[in-house]
Each structure stands twice: as structure tokens, then as C-alpha cells.
Amino acid sequence: MxxxxxxxxxxxxxxxxxxxxxxxxxxxxxxxxxxxxxxxxxxxxxxxxxxxxxxxxxxxxxxxxxxxxxxxxxxxxxxxxxxxxxxxxxxxxxxxxxxxxxxxxxxxxxxxxxxxxxxxxxxxxxxxxxxxxxxxxxxxxxxxxxxxxxxxxxxxxxxxxxxxxxxxxxxxxxxxxxxxxxxxxxxxxxxxxxxxxxxxxxxxxxxxxxxxxFDWWGLVLMATFLMSLQFVLEEGAKNDWFADDMILLLAVAAAICGPAFLWRSLAYRNPIVELRAFANRNFLIGTLLTFIVGAMLFGGSFLMPLFLSRVRDYSASEVGTTMVVSGLAMFLTAPFAGRLARIVDMRILMCGGFVMCAWGMWDAHAVTSEWGFWEFAGVQAIRGCGVMIAMIATNQITMSTLPPHMVKNASGLVNLSRNVGGAFGLAILNTSLTQNTALHMGELTQGIQQTHLGMQAMLAGMQERFAGSIDPAGAAMKAVYGMLQRQATTLAFGDAFALLAVACAIAAIMTLFARPSPVPAGPPLGDAH
CATH class of the missing domain: 1.20.1250.20 (MFS general substrate transporter like domains)
Structure with missing residues (x-):
């Protein structure tokens, strides 16, 4: 050809x-x-x-x-x-x-x-x-x-x-x-x-x-650092973090190879990754904001389906039907956000997008065990619109002020920031869910004593319901424990949504430190030749 x-x-x-x-x-x-x-x-x-x-x-x-x-x-x-x-x-x-x-x-x-x-x-x-x-x-x-x-x-x-x-x-x-x-x-x-x-x-x-x-040492250091870091983030929450020998070993490897890779990239004449782009204030701030966008994007897409399947016992198809609102909101927002990006300061768009994300996630922190499609629809619509607006504006302000020869290298760094941000977000959310579920379960069990009249009445009613079982009292206690566990899990999800809301609020404040990035003028599409 x-x-x-x-x-x-x-x-x-x-x-x-x-x-x-x-x-x-x-x-x-x-x-x-x-x-x-x-x-x-x-x-x-x-x-x-x-x-x-x-x-x-x-x-x-x-x-x-x-x-x-x-x-x-x-x-x-x-x-x-x-x-x-x-x-x-x-x-x-x-x-x-x-x-x-x-x-x-x-x-x-x-x-x-x-x-x-x-x-x-x-x-x-x-x-x-x-x-x-x-x-x-x-x-x-x-x-x-x-x-x-x-x-x-x-x-x-x-x-x-x-x-x-x-x-x-x-x-x-x-x-x-x-x-x-x-x-x-x-x-x-x-x-x-x-x-x-x-x-x-x-x-x-x-x-x-x-x-x-070609910087082979730089490649080895970069690969060891990034792969170790990704493994720690992906598997840490499952393996109780540094209590696991492999997680501890790879965390040490990442801690050593990360700074060594940065030094090599700054000292070597032909580095694999050119870090000079970080001298540009908009690129630096934009990369940090992209990190938060990654945590928001992957974190929100992780929490809602997990809640629906774990607390509401939704099937995969029911979860998919509920989550479609988020994708639809993003799709409908994109052309509107694109038009705004041509006439509005990118910093305003970024700030507004992250504020919308924070708003949606803070609404979700009040989640109850009865939430389903319609309760999550509003949360997803606000979050979906905010994510799309924030991402479009962040991509534009991060890359548009860089000279052309830095763009290819900078593009890899931006995408890496989003992926690592997503991994960090999932690791933190997983850990938060585990720890806060146990914390809330302890609070609930301590607050409800078996000598409490209401508790005794509930246990008596449960025992009547399970009268046909071998151990009605044991079945009743198990059912009550399940109810408490469900409530503790719901409260832990509310805490996780609040974490994402706080991260988005911090990102909204960070947008104020970016420099203006006007969209360059260009010919209409039909006039180009």
C-alpha cells in the first residue's frame, strides 16, 4: 500500500x-x-x-x-x-x-x-x-x-x-x-x-x-517502580497492606526505584520520559487534577455497582440498567461542554465541573439501604455532567500551553496520572469500606443491648418466624446480625462517597491556581484546505 x-x-x-x-x-x-x-x-x-x-x-x-x-x-x-x-x-x-x-x-x-x-x-x-x-x-x-x-x-x-x-x-x-x-x-x-x-x-x-x-537503566527503574506501585495499589487492600510480605517488598521497591527513576530522567541526556513539562504550571496543576479525575471516574463507577450488588442484591443486568444514567449524562453533556469551552475561561469550567462532582457525591453520602434506580439517578446525572465538564476543561488547560515538541511525552504522563489516580482511588475506597464497615458494626452492636426492651421484642418476633427451624433463637440472632451488617455496610458506603466529595472539593480549589488558557482561534471546518 x-x-x-x-x-x-x-x-x-x-x-x-x-x-x-x-x-x-x-x-x-x-x-x-x-x-x-x-x-x-x-x-x-x-x-x-x-x-x-x-x-x-x-x-x-x-x-x-x-x-x-x-x-x-x-x-x-x-x-x-x-x-x-x-x-x-x-x-x-x-x-x-x-x-x-x-x-x-x-x-x-x-x-x-x-x-x-x-x-x-x-x-x-x-x-x-x-x-x-x-x-x-x-x-x-x-x-x-x-x-x-x-x-x-x-x-x-x-x-x-x-x-x-x-x-x-x-x-x-x-x-x-x-x-x-x-x-x-x-x-x-x-x-x-x-x-x-x-x-x-x-x-x-x-x-x-x-x-x-537508549536509556535502558531508566526503563528498568521506571518499569520496576510503576509495576510495583500498581501491584501494591491493586492487591494491598485484599492482603491487609504491609502485613503481607509481598506487598511490603514491592512497596519498598517502589519507594527506592521511584526517586531513582526521577533522578535518572533528570540527569540522563536522552531520558525515556521527559519531565521538563512539569515546569509548566498549567501542566503540573492539570496533571494533579487528572489524578483526581481518575479517582473520581473509577471510584464512582466502582462504588455504585458494588453497593447495588452487595446491599440491594441487584443482578448484573439490574446494575447495568441503573448505571446507564451516568453514561447518558456524560454523553448529553459532552457537546454542551464543548461549546462552553470555546467561550468560557477553562478555569471556571474546571471549577464548576469539580463542584458538580462534589455535590453529587455529597448527596450520595446520605445513601440508605433502600436506595435504588431513582435515588441514584440524580446522583449519577450530577456526577456524570461534572466529570465530563471537568475532564474536557482539564485536558485542554493541561496540554494547550505546552510547546508542540513536548506534547507526545506529556500525553503519556497525563494518561499515567489518570490511571494511577484511579488505582489510588480504588485502593483508598476499598480500605475505607473494610475499616468503616467494621467500625460502624462495632458502634451498632454496642448501641443495642440484648436487654433492651425493643431488642427483646424483635428477637421474640424473629424466633416466632423461625419456629420451624432447628434452632429458632440462633436463627433469630443470625437474622438480626445480618440486618446490622447491612446497615453498617450502608454507612461505610456513605463514608466512601463523602471521601470522593472531599477530593473533588479540593480539586475545585486547586483550579484557582491555574493560569488562563484561551482557546486559539482557527478557521471553520469548511474553510480549511
Missing amino acids: TAAAPVVGASTDTDTPRVNWTMLLLGFTGMVIGQFMAILDIQIVASSLPQIQSGVGASADEISWIQTAYLIPEVVMIPLSGYLSRLWGTQRVFLVSCTGFLLMSVATGLSTSIEAMIVCRALQGFVGGAMIPAVFAIAFTAFPGRHRVTATVVISLIVTLAPTIGPTLGGHLTEALSWHWLFFINVVPGALSLFLVARYGNFDKGDPSLAKG
């Missing part, structure tokens, strides 16, 4: 470059499809783990690695992809990444043992990780002027919708076909992505001279 001409002309450093819009939009569409697949596959297995466990004969401990194995190597590729894009060019890196992702998707779906599946999932996450930041970089280097906002809106939709609909789509696929199709479903959109990017995605050229003096 003859190589296509670059989609952006020689004047790429100006605000109004010569653009072949057909090639740019088709190539960008192909990349967006790939990005959607890579993000979707993080959560698509969440509601189908029991079926996968049965299919490959895995234990309860082993099956959790289906998600962990994907996430740990992915965090290494995300920052590494910036260097590879500068070395080989975005198109080549994306095509290699997408091809490897498709091959590993098929291999994962064909796996007959948990060991083979974990290896394939790890490789799938590693090679697929390069697709995610590549789309961000192209949005800020190939699109001129105001059209960057439109590209940012599309990216923000993908980043927010993919993890939101992942469990729902996965549950329906498994129910209608089988768990194998969680992975086989990538083949057709992946092939379309490959075709579009191969034919129309010649966005830039690589710089082969970067291969000289």
Missing part, C-alpha cells in the same frame, strides 16, 4: 496549518476506535469473572488477576509510548500496538487455563497501552485552533464512557454468547482501526536518532 501524504502540512507550528480534513478525521477516527477498545477492556471482564473462573478452572484468588494482569504492564507502556512515538512516529507505534492488542485478545479468548489467560492479558495490556496516549497527542498536534476542543470532547467521551459501560456490555455479551466474546469482540473494530490508521493516519515522522543512547 502506498503511503499516504501527511495530514498536516508544513506549517504545523502555526495556529492555522494546512490540513487535509478527510485524512485527518478518518485517521483520528481509527485511533479513537483503538483507544476505546484499550480502555473498555480494563472493565469489560468485571461482571463476568464468575463465568471466566468456571471456564478456565481458576480459584477465587487467581481470577482477580484477569484484571490486575492487564493493568500492571499497561502503566509501563503508557509513559513509554511517548518516547516510541518520537522515535518511530505515531502511526507506526499505533499500528504495532493495535495489531498486538488484537492478537492477544484472540489468544486470551482461546485460553483454556488461568496461567495462559494471565500471560495473554498482561501482553494485551502492555501492547494496548500505547494506543491510549497516542490519541491525546494527535488531538493537540494535528488539529488546529478551535478544532482541538472538538477533539478533546471526543477523547473525554471515550475515556469516561468506556469504563462506565464496560461491565454492562461484558455482562450482556457473556449472557448472550459466552465469556470468550469479551475478547473476540475486539476483532472487527480492531481491524477497522488498523485499516483507517494505516491508510489515513500518517500524522508525523519519527526521529531515528533517538535510538542512540
Whole structure:
């Protein structure tokens, strides 16, 4: 196939470059499809783990690695992809990444043992990780002027919708076909992505001279730091944190390799990750806010389904039906937020978005054991709108003030910040749920004595209900304990929602420290040539 001409002309450093819009939009569409697949596959297995466990004969401990194995190597590729894009060019890196992702998707779906599946999932996450930041970089280097906002809106939709609909789509696929199709479903959109990017995605050229003096020590330090950190965050809450020897060992490894990697990146002449972007105040603040967006996005998508299944005993399909409000709110907000981003100061949008997130989560902290679809609908609508507005504005203010040569590398750092923020958020929320459930259970049991007249009446009524059982008194006590446990769990979820609300309020205050970032003017789409 003859190589296509670059989609952006020689004047790429100006605000109004010569653009072949057909090639740019088709190539960008192909990349967006790939990005959607890579993000979707993080959560698509969440509601189908029991079926996968049965299919490959895995234990309860082993099956959790289906998600962990994907996430740990992915965090290494995300920052590494910036260097590879500068070395080989975005198109080549994306095509290699997408091809490897498709091959590993098929291999994962064909796996007959948990060991083979974990290896394939790890490789799938590693090679697929390069697709995610590549789309961000192209949005800020190939699109001129105001059209960057439109590209940012599309990216923000993908980043927010993919993890939101992942469990729902996965549950329906498994129910209608089988768990194998969680992975086989990538083949057709992946092939379309490959075709579009191969034919129309010649966005830039690589710089082969970067291969000289490749920083292997930097790569080893970065990989050890990020993989250790991700493992600690993913598995720490399950294993009682530092009481587990492996968690303690990897935490020490992360604590040593993290500073060593930073030193290496600052001292080496050709570092894998260029950290100079953090000298830009907007990029620094934007990266911190993206960290909180990650915790908010993944944390909210984690707490609500868990509450509905654990407290309300909802099925996977009922959870999916309830959670659809969040995705719908994000989808409807995106074009409105995109228009606002062209006329309103980005700092105002960021602040407003985070305030809405804080509002929604603070409303949810009053959750009761009777909450269902309609009670969560308002919470999800407010949170969904806030997340979309905050993400669009944060992406724009983080990247728009950077010089073009820093964008590819910075894109990897931004996406890494969001993923690590999500991991931190889930780890903190998991720990909070465990500790606060036990705390509230202690408070409830201490506050209700068996000598209390109301308690005695309740136990007597329960014993009458279980009169046909072998041990009516024991059955009555067990039922009361279950009621108290449910109430303690509900209170712990309220505390977790409050934690997210506080984090969003802090983020809203942080937006005030960003510098103004006006959207550059650009020609209307029909006038570009």
C-alpha cells in the first residue's frame, strides 16, 4: 500500500496549518476506535469473572488477576509510548500496538487455563497501552485552533464512557454468547482501526536518532517502580497492606526505584520520559487534577455497582440498567461542554465541573439501604455532567500551553496520572469500606443491648418466624446480625462517597491556581484546505 501524504502540512507550528480534513478525521477516527477498545477492556471482564473462573478452572484468588494482569504492564507502556512515538512516529507505534492488542485478545479468548489467560492479558495490556496516549497527542498536534476542543470532547467521551459501560456490555455479551466474546469482540473494530490508521493516519515522522543512547537503566527503574506501585495499589487492600510480605517488598521497591527513576530522567541526556513539562504550571496543576479525575471516574463507577450488588442484591443486568444514567449524562453533556469551552475561561469550567462532582457525591453520602434506580439517578446525572465538564476543561488547560515538541511525552504522563489516580482511588475506597464497615458494626452492636426492651421484642418476633427451624433463637440472632451488617455496610458506603466529595472539593480549589488558557482561534471546518 502506498503511503499516504501527511495530514498536516508544513506549517504545523502555526495556529492555522494546512490540513487535509478527510485524512485527518478518518485517521483520528481509527485511533479513537483503538483507544476505546484499550480502555473498555480494563472493565469489560468485571461482571463476568464468575463465568471466566468456571471456564478456565481458576480459584477465587487467581481470577482477580484477569484484571490486575492487564493493568500492571499497561502503566509501563503508557509513559513509554511517548518516547516510541518520537522515535518511530505515531502511526507506526499505533499500528504495532493495535495489531498486538488484537492478537492477544484472540489468544486470551482461546485460553483454556488461568496461567495462559494471565500471560495473554498482561501482553494485551502492555501492547494496548500505547494506543491510549497516542490519541491525546494527535488531538493537540494535528488539529488546529478551535478544532482541538472538538477533539478533546471526543477523547473525554471515550475515556469516561468506556469504563462506565464496560461491565454492562461484558455482562450482556457473556449472557448472550459466552465469556470468550469479551475478547473476540475486539476483532472487527480492531481491524477497522488498523485499516483507517494505516491508510489515513500518517500524522508525523519519527526521529531515528533517538535510538542512540537508549536509556535502558531508566526503563528498568521506571518499569520496576510503576509495576510495583500498581501491584501494591491493586492487591494491598485484599492482603491487609504491609502485613503481607509481598506487598511490603514491592512497596519498598517502589519507594527506592521511584526517586531513582526521577533522578535518572533528570540527569540522563536522552531520558525515556521527559519531565521538563512539569515546569509548566498549567501542566503540573492539570496533571494533579487528572489524578483526581481518575479517582473520581473509577471510584464512582466502582462504588455504585458494588453497593447495588452487595446491599440491594441487584443482578448484573439490574446494575447495568441503573448505571446507564451516568453514561447518558456524560454523553448529553459532552457537546454542551464543548461549546462552553470555546467561550468560557477553562478555569471556571474546571471549577464548576469539580463542584458538580462534589455535590453529587455529597448527596450520595446520605445513601440508605433502600436506595435504588431513582435515588441514584440524580446522583449519577450530577456526577456524570461534572466529570465530563471537568475532564474536557482539564485536558485542554493541561496540554494547550505546552510547546508542540513536548506534547507526545506529556500525553503519556497525563494518561499515567489518570490511571494511577484511579488505582489510588480504588485502593483508598476499598480500605475505607473494610475499616468503616467494621467500625460502624462495632458502634451498632454496642448501641443495642440484648436487654433492651425493643431488642427483646424483635428477637421474640424473629424466633416466632423461625419456629420451624432447628434452632429458632440462633436463627433469630443470625437474622438480626445480618440486618446490622447491612446497615453498617450502608454507612461505610456513605463514608466512601463523602471521601470522593472531599477530593473533588479540593480539586475545585486547586483550579484557582491555574493560569488562563484561551482557546486559539482557527478557521471553520469548511474553510480549511
